Amino acid sequence: MLINADFSRPAIVAADQYHWVASPQSGVERVMLDRVGAEQARATSIVRYAPDSWFPRHPHSGGEEILVLSGTFSEDDAHYPAGWYLRNPPGSNHQPSSKEGATIFVKLQQMQPQERHAVRIDTRAESSWHNENGRHICSLFSDDVEQTSLQRLELDEALFTAPVSGAELLVLSGNVLADGESYQRGSWMRLPAGQYPGIVAGSHGTTVYLKIARLGKTPIEA
Incomplete structure (x- = not known):
């Protein structure tokens, strides 16, 4: 499948x-x-x-x-x-x-x-969170292949500030805006390597699960 x-x-x-x-x-x-x-x-x-x-x-x-x-x-x-x-x-x-x-x-x-x-x-514990360059982040896992975290974004804040090698996100609260569309809580995205300045937090901010990782070396035809 x-x-x-x-x-x-x-x-x-x-x-x-x-x-x-x-x-x-x-x-x-x-x-x-x-x-x-x-x-x-x-x-x-x-x-x-x-x-x-x-x-x-x-x-x-x-x-x-x-x-x-x-x-x-x-x-x-x-x-x-x-x-x-x-x-x-x-x-x-x-x-x-x-x-x-x-x-x-x-x-x-x-x-x-x-x-x-x-x-x-326990990501509900405030002790699991830290401030990194003005953004609240809960680090979940990191190695030489992936960096996985929860991140809280304020109104209109861009999710990515630099190109990524590949990314995956799940909207946990609020909404994310991308290419003119609003993606509510529960929406999932997987993105290949590139730049994505147009993905921003919605009108009430958002919390996302975010994984930055190399996705796959060879495309698989569906």
């Missing part, structure tokens, strides 16, 4: 374009934002757990990255309400579930093989 699989081209899924697809497990459905592969895929998704839903224990050979958007997401005996960021390295395994229901942003099989450490960050 190929969805938004040509990484040399921009890909956008607005919040009002979500198409929910059932997963193999009852009570769990997802919006496929990009995907290369079948059920065991390199994938980026919004995943929704109904109350009392779960997945059997399973491994992630290429790692898994999770941002809890709403509700409470659980792994084994640990419980993570909205705002928690989880990063499970390649070779890890877990049994995910949700008692009350949850919506999460998930990236699968996109980590470097040498990653070894799990990451757990």
Whole structure:
């Protein structure tokens, strides 16, 4: 299965374009934002757990990255309400579930093989944030391939101040303006290398998940 699989081209899924697809497990459905592969895929998704839903224990050979958007997401005996960021390295395994229901942003099989450490960050805690050149940033992960963070932008503030090697963003609050269009909370964008001065925060500012990374060396034809 190929969805938004040509990484040399921009890909956008607005919040009002979500198409929910059932997963193999009852009570769990997802919006496929990009995907290369079948059920065991390199994938980026919004995943929704109904109350009392779960997945059997399973491994992630290429790692898994999770941002809890709403509700409470659980792994084994640990419980993570909205705002928690989880990063499970390649070779890890877990049994995910949700008692009350949850919506999460998930990236699968996109980590470097040498990653070894799990990451757990409560992005609701002000201590997780710092000021960097006048912008509030919550750093989530950084290595020689990617820099991942949450960022708060003020009214009309440009998201990018320099060219990027590739970028991906999810609007977490407020809205983002790009090419004359307004993208509300839940909208997702993936951008190839380039300059994007026209992407700015909307009328009430915004908070975004932002990953700066090289996206892919060879385009994949969908």
